[in-house]
Amino acid sequence: MFDPVEKLKEYIRHPSVSTDSNFKAGMRGAQEFVAGLLASLGFAIEVVPTAKHPIVLARRGGDPKWPQVIIYGHYDVQPADPLNLWKSAPFEPTEREGRLWGRGAADNKGPLMVHIAAVARLLERDPQLPLRITFMIEGEEEMGSPSFPAFLEKYAPELRKADFVFLSDTGSVSEQQITITCGLRGLMLCDVEVTSSRSDLHSGLHGGAIRNPIQAVAELCASLHTPDGRVNIPGFYDDVLDVSDWERAELAKLGQSEEQYREFLGVPAFHVAPGFTPFEATRFQPTLEFNGIGGGYQGEGTKTVIPSKAFVKMSCRLVPNQTPEKIRELVYGAIRARMPKDVTYRIVDQHDGCPYVVVPPGRSNTPADQSPVLAKAFRAVDTAVTEVFGRAPLYLREGGSVPIIGEIKRVLGLDSVLLGLFLPEDNLHAPNESFNLNVMRKGIAASEKILAALARG
Amino acid sequence: MFDPVEKLKEYIRHPSVSTDSNFKAGMRGAQEFVAGLLASLGFAIEVVPTAKHPIVLARRGGDPKWPQVIIYGHYDVQPADPLNLWKSAPFEPTEREGRLWGRGAADNKGPLMVHIAAVARLLERDPQLPLRITFMIEGEEEMGSPSFPAFLEKYAPELRKADFVFLSDTGSVSEQQITITCGLRGLMLCDVEVTSSRSDLHSGLHGGAIRNPIQAVAELCASLHTPDGRVNIPGFYDDVLDVSDWERAELAKLGQSEEQYREFLGVPAFHVAPGFTPFEATRFQPTLEFNGIGGGYQGEGTKTVIPSKAFVKMSCRLVPNQTPEKIRELVYGAIRARMPKDVTYRIVDQHDGCPYVVVPPGRSNTPADQSPVLAKAFRAVDTAVTEVFGRAPLYLREGGSVPIIGEIKRVLGLDSVLLGLFLPEDNLHAPNESFNLNVMRKGIAASEKILAALARG
Numbered sequence: 062m063f064d065p066v067e068k069l070k071e072y073i074r075h076p077s078v079s080t081d082s083n084f085k086a087g088m089r090g091a092q093e094f095v096a097g098l099l100a101s102l103g104f105a106i107e108v109v110p111t112a113k114h115p116i117v118l119a120r121r122g123g124d125p126k127w128p129q130v131i132i133y134g135h136y137d138v139q140p141a142d143p144l145n146l147w148k149s150a151p152f153e154p155t156e157r158e159g160r161l162w163g164r165g166a167a168d169n170k171g172p173l174m175v176h177i178a179a180v181a182r183l184l185e186r187d188p189q190l191p192l193r194i195t196f197m198i199e200g201e202e203e204m205g206s207p208s209f210p211a212f213l214e215k216y217a218p219e220l221r222k223a224d225f226v227f228l229s230d231t232g233s234v235s236e237q238q239i240t241i242t243c244g245l246r247g248l249m250l251c252d253v254e255v256t257s258s259r260s261d262l263h264s265g266l267h268g269g270a271i272r273n274p275i276q277a278v279a280e281l282c283a284s285l286h287t288p289d290g291r292v293n294i295p296g297f298y299d300d301v302l303d304v305s306d307w308e309r310a311e312l313a314k315l316g317q318s319e320e321q322y323r324e325f326l327g328v329p330a331f332h333v334a335p336g337f338t339p340f341e342a343t344r345f346q347p348t349l350e351f352n353g354i355g356g357g358y359q360g361e362g363t364k365t366v367i368p369s370k371a372f373v374k375m376s377c378r379l380v381p382n383q384t385p386e387k388i389r390e391l392v393y394g395a396i397r398a399r400m401p402k403d404v405t406y407r408i409v410d411q412h413d414g415c416p417y418v419v420v421p422p423g424r425s426n427t428p429a430d431q432s433p434v435l436a437k438a439f440r441a442v443d444t445a446v447t448e449v450f451g452r453a454p455l456y457l458r459e460g461g462s463v464p465i466i467g468e469i470k471r472v473l474g475l476d477s478v479l480l481g482l483f484l485p486e487d488n489l490h491a492p493n494e495s496f497n498l499n500v501m502r503k504g505i506a507a508s509e510k511i512l513a514a515l516a517r518g
Numbered sequence: 519m520f521d522p523v524e525k526l527k528e529y530i531r532h533p534s535v536s537t538d539s540n541f542k543a544g545m546r547g548a549q550e551f552v553a554g555l556l557a558s559l560g561f562a563i564e565v566v567p568t569a570k571h572p573i574v575l576a577r578r579g580g581d582p583k584w585p586q587v588i589i590y591g592h593y594d595v596q597p598a599d600p601l602n603l604w605k606s607a608p609f610e611p612t613e614r615e616g617r618l619w620g621r622g623a624a625d626n627k628g629p630l631m632v633h634i635a636a637v638a639r640l641l642e643r644d645p646q647l648p649l650r651i652t653f654m655i656e657g658e659e660e661m662g663s664p665s666f667p668a669f670l671e672k673y674a675p676e677l678r679k680a681d682f683v684f685l686s687d688t689g690s691v692s693e694q695q696i697t698i699t700c701g702l703r704g705l706m707l708c709d710v711e712v713t714s715s716r717s718d719l720h721s722g723l724h725g726g727a728i729r730n731p732i733q734a735v736a737e738l739c740a741s742l743h744t745p746d747g748r749v750n751i752p753g754f755y756d757d758v759l760d761v762s763d764w765e766r767a768e769l770a771k772l773g774q775s776e777e778q779y780r781e782f783l784g785v786p787a788f789h790v791a792p793g794f795t796p797f798e799a800t801r802f803q804p805t806l807e808f809n810g811i812g813g814g815y816q817g818e819g820t821k822t823v824i825p826s827k828a829f830v831k832m833s834c835r836l837v838p839n840q841t842p843e844k845i846r847e848l849v850y851g852a853i854r855a856r857m858p859k860d861v862t863y864r865i866v867d868q869h870d871g872c873p874y875v876v877v878p879p880g881r882s883n884t885p886a887d888q889s890p891v892l893a894k895a896f897r898a899v900d901t902a903v904t905e906v907f908g909r910a911p912l913y914l915r916e917g918g919s920v921p922i923i924g925e926i927k928r929v930l931g932l933d934s935v936l937l938g939l940f941l942p943e944d945n946l947h948a949p950n951e952s953f954n955l956n957v958m959r960k961g962i963a964a965s966e967k968i969l970a971a972l973a974r975g
Contacts, residue, residue, distance in 0.1 A: 259784025265918030327716025
């Protein structure tokens with residue numbers, strides 16, 4: 062068996078920044094490294110070309126009756142700048158304080174290495190392990206996975222035969238409290254651009270004759286929430302999944318303090334829809350946020366202009382069982398109905414992503430038709446995490462979005478088991494990223510137990 | 519008598535751009551030119567230093583029983599760029615098509631030269647002309663006249679002994695229809711900056727817990743107008759002067775087409791407070807406009823952020839007898855009362871200016887205590903314009919602001935007679951500025967008649 066920490070160092074040394082064309086060699090190096098590592102474990106490698114960075118498909122076949130797991134990961138990393146804030150060079154991995162420091166250590170090279178190492182151990186012990194395993198490792202995650210949906214569609218006939226997807230690209234609360242992410246919010250984004258007059262106007266000569274486009278945008282935005290903090294669009298909440306008692310109870314186990322959270326955010330007070338704590342609202346409720354607004358003169362001092370145009374960029378976070386398509390229709394319908402006739406406007410589509418939820422076995426709302434292999438995987442995760450980390454995992458929905466998880470569900474019909482292996486202090490997407498080597502060791506042990514339990518059938 | 523067109527050319531050749539320190543020589547040249555010209559006519563010159571560009575005070579005294587007029591003008595001009603759009607060099611004045619082309623030809627060197635030439639003719643014919651004349655020519659008008667109020671305060675004991683102020687720094691409808699501007703709107707400007715969280719937040723992790731500052735700004739802005747287009751602040755309209763029937767009738771004489779105005783603005787429809795035409799609303803009604811708004815991500819594509827801050831820049835145009843002080847208090851009061859408690863905010867004072875109105879003699883609302891000299895001036899203007907231009911002038915309030923006129927009224931207690939000498943096609947503040955030489959000739963004749971009538975007593 063290889064030394065996973067040394068292999069992780071080697072992996073991190075390939076500076077695989079997918080968004081920066083200066084890092085082509087690093088991208089290729091990381092892709093070849095991970096493909097070579099899996100080939101050395103006996104996997105059949107297919108490098109699937111995309112418009113930007115290829116996807117590595119590594120297959121271990123076997124008896125079609127064996128259970129089949131797809132392990133997802135990505136070999137690309139965030140840019141490392143600002144470089145001057147790093148205590149050691151981002152692409153020269155360094156061990157100190159029980160951590161391995163380097164860009165990608167936690168997102169996602171370390172967690173992926175956990176599962177590769179677990180598979181390596183299992184196969185070393187039992188080369189005939191009755192488990193079909195497919196690694197699916199992309200190189201565009203930090204770009205928003207633009208090539209991934211088409212890849213899924215193309216490989217769907219094969220991939221949808223798997224039982225579930227296993228991955229570690231989410232976080233846990235702490236080393237002591239491993240978290241299994243059971244739900245993610247979806248997204249629906251758009252811009253609204255309002256035009257009033259043909260060109261900017263003198264506010265003295267013409268002020269009083271027309272509706273200012275900033276006013277039109279403000280009136281639209283103000284109409285989209287009720288005073289109590291809900292989204293004010295008929296039908297918006299129709300498909301929102303009820304929160305189960307077990308989910309609230311699970312969340313309460315976190316023991317977070319609202320006052321500490323308020324101080325962390327630095328707001329005078331929360332503004333939360335009725336019936337939810339801030340912790341619940343960010344996970345279980347959909348939102349409509351304004352991500353940007355602009356129009357007219359934004360410089361120092363004053364300019365007495367009536368601008369010709371103003372715009373707002375908005376995004377909805379969606380929860381199960383909302384769909385981006387229906388929410389887009391409802392939001393656009395509200396915009397069209399509310400826009401006054403004395404201005405013109407344009408709605409610009411932006412991207413979207415499906416929300417996702419999976420219910421572990423034995424909960425009040427576990428689907429009756431849950432796949433037995435998935436249920437077994439959840440039970441194996443629970444047992445393994447409890448044994449290795451000393452405490453049962455928490456099963457939480459999160460407020461963020463990992464659009465590929467919803468996409469995998471939509472295209473392949475597969476659920477995902479999201480074992481959180483990075484921690485709040487790991488500095489993802491920031492200088493001085495690191496991966497806790499204790500978590501790495503324990504993660505390998507847990508992953509090994511989980512995969513072994515699946516293989517046992 | 520000097521040749522006024524040749525003198526105007528000489529004046530324009532001094533590139534007196536007050537806002538650009540590269541034009542110091544041009545500023546000094548224009549100031550010395552105009553002071554020298556008035557000295558040659560027998561005026562006593564005082565160059566009053568200010569923080570930026572001095573004010574030229576040129577006095578012709580005499581018997582204290584003589585009427586006294588202050589003639590206002592400014593020797594600074596707008597920047598000339600973009601230079602490539604000029605058909606002839608902006609500071610090399612050129613005659614063609616009956617016009618003199620050059621930066622400052624219409625704003626304000628030509629119109630000021632009209633009055634200087636009229637005074638020259640009068641004094642040539644009658645060196646003992648029983649009229650006291652003070653030219654008050656500033657060099658910071660295109661910067662917003664920052665030094666002017668302090669100058670007025672300092673010279674008030676002398677200046678307020680004058681009977682009225684005479685100037686040509688407003689426009690007329692056309693060469694055939696000279697306009698006397700009888701009112702100007704005032705200004706009150708401020709910014710509102712709203713802060714929600716300490717820093718920008720991930721809209722997935724935290725969306726649903728707090729009020730987005732863009733939402734807070736939008737809700738504030740949306741609250742500030744009623745659906746029918748009035749300003750929604752209690753007391754805002756309390757001091758608004760009723761529109762007189764003669765004013766509506768005078769405005770109707772313009773014969774403007776609403777449809778042509780709508781097409782000029784390029785809006786799908788007007789948005790005008792009830793009871794007013796667009797032409798009336800822009801002159802007789804106050805406004806609250808949003809001049810700029812900003813917050814969050816304004817670039818291409820998307821960024822799923824909850825911004826920490828958002829702001830709006832707003833301005834009110836005021837009409838008589840509103841005051842900037844009271845309107846500031848009312849607007850700030852509304853902002854304070856309406857801002858939700860879950861955000862923090864800051865109101866930033868910007869500048870302001872008083873509205874202004876003067877009523878020509880003989881109208882239904884002419885003040886009973888109107889100064890006889892002012893009334894005589896208005897009658898003289900009416901007669902002179904009718905004789906020289908062939909049609910009686912129109913007496914109109916305008917929607918724009920010339921803060922110094924309100925300031926002169928406030929500090930000196932003096933009304934102004936604003937004889938419009940530039941035309942819509944003169945391209946003020948734009949490339950290819952010009953002054954119509956026919957208007958110049960007629961203007962000199964009219965000004966001479968007006969001043970002569972005053973001197974006759």
